[in-house]
Amino acid sequence: MIPTREPAPVRPVGVFAESRRLRLVAATVAGVLGGVPLALADAEPAAAHVVVAADHPVAGGRNVTIRFTADADGASTGLTAVRVLLPDGLGPRDVRPAGAPAGWTFTAERDGYQVSGPALAAGQAAVHAVTVAELPRNTDRLAFRTVTTFSNGATARWVDLPLPDRPEPANPAPVLLLRSASSSASVRATPAGTPPAADNPAAPLAVPRAAGHGLLPAAKAALWAIAGLAVLLAVGLAGLVARMSRRRRGTVDTPGSR
Structure with a gap:
């Protein structure tokens, strides 16, 4: 009798790749949003x-x-x-x-x-x-x-x-x-x-x-640009979450499916 071997565990490569991309985008969004207060603090005198x-x-x-x-x-x-x-x-x-x-x-x-x-x-x-x-x-x-x-x-x-x-x-x-x-x-x-x-x-x-005179035109433009970038990154993050969720619900490749 030929001894059988347990199949090697399947590594869900796609899921891990998605997770890495997810962490990268999340870190980028956090960095952009976290930099907004610093940018405002550095520009304090320009608000008057x-x-x-x-x-x-x-x-x-x-x-x-x-x-x-x-x-x-x-x-x-x-x-x-x-x-x-x-x-x-x-x-x-x-x-x-x-x-x-x-x-x-x-x-x-x-x-x-x-x-x-x-x-x-x-x-x-x-x-x-x-x-x-x-x-x-x-x-x-x-x-x-x-x-x-x-x-x-x-x-x-x-x-x-x-x-x-x-x-x-x-x-x-x-x-x-x-x-x-x-x-x-x-x-x-x-x-x-x-x-x-x-x-x-x-x-x-x-x-x-x-x-209060409100923010100057240049400060307003900069804040709108930062907010727009943050929104785009957030949309991308949501897309990655949806893709990863669909991957997890789908069929994972096994040796017999190749």
Whole structure:
């Protein structure tokens, strides 16, 4: 009698291959989704704007107080400094401090100035003001390129100049629009008895919590791209799961079927 031999166990090669691919796709999806919070954390300063306003924005206006609000919307660290590059027609000698967060100081520089001090609370806007002796006469707008610094050393450069009929740049510089002197008659006068902000340069300004401006266009596009990639990978993962399930329910190759 010829001794019989037990057939060698059949190795479900297709199932193991599917499992390896499944683990690979799952790891890729986890890596992409896990990187989203890191990408948002690295881009914290890019989620806010610097806004500029003036009490008398008229070309050639004198003793005009300009107020800057540097938002920190969504940031996990506080602002420590705001540096402003003055536009053409204005120099450091033309401006003087008119208010800043408590404990912050004003420092004149070659091409502008900086206000800095102890870190503000995370997400809190840095509001400061300067008084300009006389605004330029030959322009209808002033761009103040601004760099903000956070307590962790990160900086946000709001230095891109907006162009007419073009989308807003990724990091727009704050722009103050000026009226012509002929149209200034319609501007309401300051009520009597209200002292100008420049009368007390050391007085701290109220620093509100940053108002949400939403994500910038570039940040939105990046997040949509990441979300789309994650969806595609998730669909692929679902397809692999379905294929593996069908393989397991089907007939596994045996020696007698070859």
